[in-house]
Amino acid sequence: MENHMERRWLSLFVENRAGVLARISGLFSGKAYNIHSLTVGETEDPTMSRMTICIDADEKTFEQVKKQLNRSVEVIKVIDYTDTSIRTKEIMFIKVKSLTEKQMAEIFQMGKVFRFLIKDMGKDSLLIEAIRTETKNDSILKVFKERYTNIEVVRGGPVAIDCISMQDR
16 A cells, blocks of 8 residues: 555644643654644643644554654644644745835735735835735745745744534535
């Protein structure tokens, strides 16, 4: 049987304590599992954090990952989003420098098409913010890389939550 690599999503509820993130990410690196993205933040309960983890793995590896996470003392709950309808968003900032007035105007127009925001500007620089799906942010970034030479990119990694409307179907 062939090992089929697939993008897989997990949501973990973990204790909001120092060292938990390091131990969870260490679990992945210790087994040579590659994390595609990892985001973490406090939940509505300040004693708990939620981690969104995306990995590329085959089914056997993914099952091992889930078992190891469930055995971890700091992990309260593991949710497998792989075959679930989810909503995802990723924040991305692109700083574009050394722009002409014409290029700046072009980026303002692109913002209307791609639905990103201009968050800061200088005499020849713009800072854009895109809160879109990872795929849409990839498309935006591709255009910027093709058109501008002096860019700086920061991506926050996707967060995910299961869809409400799909749960009752």
